[in-house]
């Protein structure tokens with residue numbers, strides 16, 4: 001009996017140790033990834049989530065700067081303010097404006113980037129996407145990051 005218990009606790013100790021090492025490895029990996037993404041060079045790391053008028057549209061700096069090679073000026077010299085939530089307060093922030101070449105539609109015209117009247121769900125992540133991105137899914141309420 002005694003020997004059996006002891007070997008169980010030794011086994012548990014080993015498993016804990018292995019788990020700890022794996023966890024430490026994960027944390028280091030994450031830190032390295034975040035260091036490789038420089039917000040000064042590529043813009044905010046967090047997704048920008050637009051909820052008006054329709055919940056929700058996602059904008060990722062990473063895809064546009066690091067990915068598509070755009071400079072900050074392509075958007076931040078007239079198309080968008082450097083303040084999340086500004087555009088969605090404007091009454092003409094809708095598909096009609098995009099189709100006329102405003103906001104995202106300045107590039108999402110089928111030439112420079114995929115057209116605004118295609119691939120709806122690439123931009124529109126919906127309520128489920130919103131919950132996933134904000135962590136509301138896991139916690140069952142709007143999460144904070």
Ligand code: HEC
Nearest residue numbers: 041042043048064070071072075080082083084085086087
């Ligand atoms: C393809 C377009 C685009 C490019 C390129 C771009 N941004 Fe942005 N940026 C946006 C949009 C869209 C928003 C949100 C504006 C809004 O909601 O009205 C934003 C918001 C921001 C914000 C405010 C974030 C917040 O939480 O309030 C900062 C800071 C920013 N951008 C920095 C940068 C920097 C630095 C670069 C270049 C490295 C850059 N952006 C390149 C489109 C762009």
Ligand code: HEC
Nearest residue numbers: 057058059063068074075103104106107112113114122123
């Ligand atoms: C200055 C030009 C420009 C503006 C403005 C712009 N985009 Fe883009 N976007 C691009 C380019 C270029 C790509 C990459 C080429 C492609 O996918 O067609 C891209 C790609 C994307 C993608 C796909 C990224 C991925 O993860 O694969 C999404 C989603 C997107 N844009 C959403 C938006 C939204 C939402 C807005 C407005 C808030 C916006 N974009 C404004 C140029 C722009």
Ligand code: HEC
Nearest residue numbers: 050051052053054057093094095104108116117119120123
């Ligand atoms: C390039 C990104 C992008 C693509 C592609 C896109 N949308 Fe949008 N859409 C937006 C943005 C940005 C808004 C305004 C912000 C919001 O409502 O959250 C918006 C708003 C809307 C709205 C509410 C405002 C309005 O115009 O009535 C509807 C409905 C809509 N989109 C439908 C669609 C459909 C359907 C498609 C595909 C045929 C589509 N969108 C493709 C970015 C996009």
